[in-house]
């Protein structure tokens with residue numbers, strides 16, 4: 127389908143920063159990110175040392191996970207294969223990304239200081255196009271991030287991405303309509319969770335903690351959007367190419383996105399309680415509770 131067959135959206139905002147550190151120009155942009163915009167920094171590369179360029183190769187992934195990651199707070203490396211010295215160097219590169227992106231996020235969003243919790247840091251050397259997945263795991267379909275086994279209870283997912291591709295290849299995304307439009311589209315057809323199902327899934331360790339009605343609705347929005355071919359091709363959307371050396375920041379539980387192509391990317395996840403937002407009512411929890419007229423957690 128050509129791009130003229132669906133309405134377009136304009137949700138990318140470009141900023142001129144060239145530094146991760148505190149001296150950069152952009153700060154206090156909580157409202158932009160909470161409104162569901164994609165904050166793009168096309169002059170903000172994550173620089174690799176000459177000795178780190180060898181890591182831009184999918185052979186470092188152990189084949190079981192699609193990403194190589196560092197898990198916090200322990201700081202353990204996961205998903206990588208190599209000898210001890212190589213793995214230590216690889217981990218050091220990923221940890222440096224964690225530290226730079228955290229300093230950067232705290233400058234962009236000083237309102238979140240003291241409340242931003244560092245989640246996994248990942249390095250993705252595997253080509254998006256090579257992934258084989260079921261429709262539910264197919265991230266080339268527009269979706270919001272929501273996970274079956276990991277109920278979030280309203281906690282926000284703030285993500286800092288950087289394209290580190292050495293060959294000029296962009297990270298190709300599609301982005302979609304605002305969260306409230308997505309919610310209004312599918313809420314009328316989403317049933318309440320089956321009585322006892324949250325208890326059962328927690329007891330059987332299908333979920334890591336109790337799945338609240340918030341988590342139920344978010345998963346349903348994720349699944350229904352991905353399963354709906356007419357939505358995927360005809361809903362308001364835009365293609366966005368993030369060139370190498372571009373960093374972008376987004377609430378991925380709010381912004382409809384699809385990863386269409388690209389290889390070699392860094393990603394840092396942060397968690398934020400919705401109460402700590404500049405405007406909690408703009409969170410998916412706030413929007414859903416307003417539309418549904420009842421508390422969801």
Ligand SMILES: [Fe+2]
Pocket residue numbers: 265269270271378383
């Ligand atoms: Fe995603």
